[in-house]
Amino acid sequence: GEQVEQLPSILRVQEGSSASINCSYEDSASNYFPWYKQEPGENPKLIIDIRSNMERKQIQELIVLLDKKAKRFSLHITDTQPGDSAMYFCAARNSGGSNYKLTFGKGTLLTVTP
Amino acid sequence: ETAVFQTPNYHVTQVGNEVSFNCKQTLGHDTMYWYKQDSKKLLKIMFSYNNKQLIVNETVPRRFSPQSSDKAHLNLRIKSVEPEDSAVYLCASSFQGAKQYFGPGTRLTVL
Numbered sequence: 605g606e607q608v609e610q611l612p613s614i615l616r617v618q619e620g621s622s623a624s625i626n627c628s629y630e631d632s633a634s635n636y637f638p639w640y641k642q643e644p645g646e647n648p649k650l651i652i653d654i655r656s657n658m659e660r661k662q663i664q665e666l667i668v669l670l671d672k673k674a675k676r677f678s679l680h681i682t683d684t685q686p687g688d689s690a691m692y693f694c695a696a697r698n699s700g701g702s703n704y705k706l707t708f709g710k711g712t713l714l715t716v717t718p
Numbered sequence: 719e720t721a722v723f724q725t726p727n728y729h730v731t732q733v734g735n736e737v738s739f740n741c742k743q744t745l746g747h748d749t750m751y752w753y754k755q756d757s758k759k760l761l762k763i764m765f766s767y768n769n770k771q772l773i774v775n776e777t778v779p780r781r782f783s784p785q786s787s788d789k790a791h792l793n794l795r796i797k798s799v800e801p802e803d804s805a806v807y808l809c810a811s812s813f814q815g816a817k818q819y820f821g822p823g824t825r826l827t828v829l
């Protein structure tokens with residue numbers, strides 16, 4: 605089955621700087637890549653996603669890049685704020701047949717310091 | 719806006735007991751999931767139902783069993799809980815696997 609590696613596991617940045625999280629996947633048939641943010645005591649919330657027919661997507665300060673050849677995708681948070689501090693998860697979906705399973709990375713704990 | 723509902727929020731029980739968790743979604747999605755999130759925050763899928771049919775059944779102990787009455791409901795039963803079952807159980811729903819929305823979770827503590 606699909607495997608998703610996510611790095612780094614811990615990331616600490618200063619307010620106003622950028623934060624980058626990288627993920628790689630194994631199954632070239634994966635075609636959908638969401639990112640989730642989970643704050644302490646809360647459930648994971650979808651913040652941005654990208655499909656395999658795109659290379660870049662931006663929503664406000666969030667930028668996702670996808671390199672299908674290298675089987676890598678990344679999340680970049682520009683101008684980080686303390687409110688961006690949370691656990692972030694990447695995921696990949698292989699929609700072969702009726703398998704609608706998301707495989708998650710192990711998460712990145714982002715801390716934005718003032 | 720909450721559209722995936724889970725009950726209970728918390729459950730504390732003793733080893734060997736049976737527990738059931740409920741999940742309902744009001745998004746009109748065709749697929750529902752159960753995930754287990756452990757103390758290290760690892761998210762592992764357990765089961766997935768599409769239109770009331772089991773489509774994903776990861777390697778989980780046989781004491782775990784999903785129950786789906788219709789597309790909007792997916793319950794989880796754990797027969798004879800073990801200490802390692804202590805975790806947060808997250809229900810999610812989606813349309814064909816995209817944009818999964820999670821419920822608030824059920825935190826299970828097994829004493």
